[in-house]
Amino acid sequence: MTIRTFKSGDSREQSNLLPPRIEDYVGLDNPVRAIDVFVGALDFAKLGFKHADRGVGVGQPPYDPSDLLKLYLYGYVNQIRSSRRLEREAGRNLELIWLLKNLTPGYRTIATFRKENWAALKAANRSFVLLMRELGLVGGTLVAVDGALFHGNASKASIFTQGKLTKQIAALDKEIEAYGKALEANDAQEAKQRSDGPADGSKGDGGDVGEKVKELMARRERAQADLNILETSDKGQLSKTDPDARLLSKGDQTIAGYNVQSVVDDKHMLIVASDVVNRNDTGHLHEMAKAAKEVLDVETLQAAADTAYYNSEDLKACEDDGIVAYVPLHEGNGKLEKEGRFSRKDFSYDASADAYRCPAGELLRPTEGRWKNASGRVEIRYLGRKAACAACPLRAQCLAPKASYRSIARWEHEDVLERHRTRMESDEAAKLMRRRSAIVEHPFGTLKCRAGYRHFLVRGFDKVRGEWSLMALCYNFTRVLNILGFDRFVAYLEKLRIAREDLLAVTLRAIQLALQPLRPKIPLWLAVRPFRTASVP
Numbered sequence: 001m002t003i004r005t006f007k008s009g010d011s012r013e014q015s016n017l018l019p020p021r022i023e024d025y026v027g028l029d030n031p032v033r034a035i036d037v038f039v040g041a042l043d044f045a046k047l048g049f050k051h052a053d054r055g056v057g058v059g060q061p062p063y064d065p066s067d068l069l070k071l072y073l074y075g076y077v078n079q080i081r082s083s084r085r086l087e088r089e090a091g092r093n094l095e096l097i098w099l100l101k102n103l104t105p106g107y108r109t110i111a112t113f114r115k116e117n118w119a120a121l122k123a124a125n126r127s128f129v130l131l132m133r134e135l136g137l138v139g140g141t142l143v144a145v146d147g148a149l150f151h152g153n154a155s156k157a158s159i160f161t162q163g164k165l166t167k168q169i170a171a172l173d174k175e176i177e178a179y180g181k182a183l184e185a186n187d188a189q190e191a192k193q194r195s196d197g198p199a200d201g202s203k204g205d206g207g208d209v210g211e212k213v214k215e216l217m218a219r220r221e222r223a224q225a226d227l228n229i230l231e232t233s234d235k236g237q238l239s240k241t242d243p244d245a246r247l248l249s250k251g252d253q254t255i256a257g258y259n260v261q262s263v264v265d266d267k268h269m270l271i272v273a274s275d276v277v278n279r280n281d282t283g284h285l286h287e288m289a290k291a292a293k294e295v296l297d298v299e300t301l302q303a304a305a306d307t308a309y310y311n312s313e314d315l316k317a318c319e320d321d322g323i324v325a326y327v328p329l330h331e332g333n334g335k336l337e338k339e340g341r342f343s344r345k346d347f348s349y350d351a352s353a354d355a356y357r358c359p360a361g362e363l364l365r366p367t368e369g370r371w372k373n374a375s376g377r378v379e380i381r382y383l384g385r386k387a388a389c390a391a392c393p394l395r396a397q398c399l400a401p402k403a404s405y406r407s408i409a410r411w412e413h414e415d416v417l418e419r420h421r422t423r424m425e426s427d428e429a430a431k432l433m434r435r436r437s438a439i440v441e442h443p444f445g446t447l448k449c450r451a452g453y454r455h456f457l458v459r460g461f462d463k464v465r466g467e468w469s470l471m472a473l474c475y476n477f478t479r480v481l482n483i484l485g486f487d488r489f490v491a492y493l494e495k496l497r498i499a500r501e502d503l504l505a506v507t508l509r510a511i512q513l514a515l516q517p518l519r520p521k522i523p524l525w526l527a528v529r530p531f532r533t534a535s536v537p
Contacts, residue, residue: 018094025098029486032074032095037490038477039070041497042127048120063105068113069124070099076474079451083111115458118466125469128476129272129295135492137480139267140296142432144440145288145305146264147281148448151455152245152257152464159239159247159256165227172220179213242459246278258456258464262443262472263292263303266435268483269442271472272296276465281308285325286317293323300324304436312377316416326432329424342398347408349418355382356408358398362388364408371409379409443475451475 019025026032049065074096075086087107090096114121132138160168230238239245245256261284263273273291277284289303300322310330318325336343347356347364356364364382373379384406389395398406411417423429447453453471456464481489 025094037493047123076470083107118462121466121469125473138265140298142266142302143263144436146440147259147261148444152242153459154241154245154256156256158241176216244461264440266439285309285314289323360394378412382408
């Protein structure tokens with residue numbers, strides 16, 4: 001009978017355990033090579049990365065920003081975001097050893113790169129979207145817009161509202177009062193007993209109470225100062241940890257963080273525009289759809305969103321900019337319907353007569369002049385006749401008990417909403433809305449569930465937007481690589497890199513010719529500060 005053996009590894013004493021060349025550490029079709037080629041095709045000076053122009057001077061050379069971007073792209077593609085983990089992986093991960101050519105930057109350098117280059121990271125993300133457009137991977141006809149909540153680098157307890165601070169101050173006042181009474185009782189007891197300890201609260205049992213009262217008073221002063229800040233500013237919340245994080249709610253979920261707005265093209269579910277905000281979805285439809293329309297470079301664009309994006313001003317702005325919006329109707333008369341009374345949708349507008357016709361057949365005529373409502377929207381008021389409303393058999397279903405006539409406010413651009421209402425009642429809109437969630441939820445589902453990206457590691461709008469750009473870029477990068485395949489993707493990137501290098505060579509030659517008459521005493525290259533270079537294997 002043959003005894004079964006286990007699989008055995010190679011001896012650690014064996015020489016050349018790894019290939020003698022770093023180039024042999026990864027296969028020819030390893031995705032890490034696509035990262036290398038993509039970064040090599042970028043114009044770092046144009047994108048705005050720090051140290052991209054090398055600079056002149058003395059001192060220790062900086063790391064090439066292209067190497068640090070490669071490190072971050074590899075990390076975010078492979079669910080490694082921590083600067084300390086990236087530092088460790090750079091020294092032991094064969095793919096990173098190949099990608100960085102044996103460079104091992106420290107975690108502070110890695111973290112500083114992400115912190116300082118937030119604007120350049122946004123530009124790099126946008127450049128990849130333009131690349132997707134050149135590759136024909138975006139349809140440019142239909143996009144879906146949605147927002148998702150991501151936790152910030154802050155806790156819910158670190159964010160205050162006026163109501164929360166008011167309750168906190170009231171609770172502190174009660175606690176201070178209770179301790180004050182305890183302190184008075186303690187002083188009275190000490191005076192009665194004529195104890196040796198002083199009765200001023202500096203020692204003995206009363207001393208502890210006195211210190212506690214001082215602590216509570218200090219906390220109250222801080223809470224009152226925070227409340228004063230909120231009362232004198234237009235901010236509804238005050239965050240003590242991350243100044244831009246807010247308490248946000250969606251459904252039954254409440255987080256301390258940000259709302260990531262994403263616009264996804266329907267052809268391959270690629271993110272074509274995105275932003276990070278700290279408010280709800282309302283009011284972001286036009287700005288996001290317009291950003292997508294500009295980057296896609298199209299004349300018209302269909303944009304689908306859920307009911308949270310319904311906003312009359314946004315719908316008009318979309319129509320003015322050639323964006324056909326599909327957003328579920330939000331009539332806003334739910335209260336009347338619950339009371340069993342006629343809502344706005346029960347009244348039909350007669351454009352030829354410029355009047356509304358009520359369910360009983362009577363006309364509501366416009367009044368002279370226009371009014372601004374609480375939100376600043378200019379409206380025209382249409383009123384029913386008192387006599388007709390008083391004698392109407394449907395009065396109980398139409399008017400409040402004390403009302404003598406029915407009135408309807410019509411926005412000055414109500415025709416925009418009527419066209420939108422007609423569009424949403426079509427079969428095409430029903431089919432499109434069924435597709436909407438499948439389009440826009442794909443990136444969020446991939447990033448949150450597969451990659452585990454549910455929170456940001458940095459603080460503040462600028463840095464958070466930079467980190468989101470890394471997430472979006474890596475999502476698009478991975479998806480494009482899967483769609484095109486390694487060979488096609490890398491071949492196209494190589495063409496871009498060669499074209500950029502040819503342009504750079506022509507530019508350098510022109511500079512050299514221009515400087516030739518000056519005849520410098522030392523070659524120009526001696527004054528150029530080099531980047532850190534990899535060691536030779």
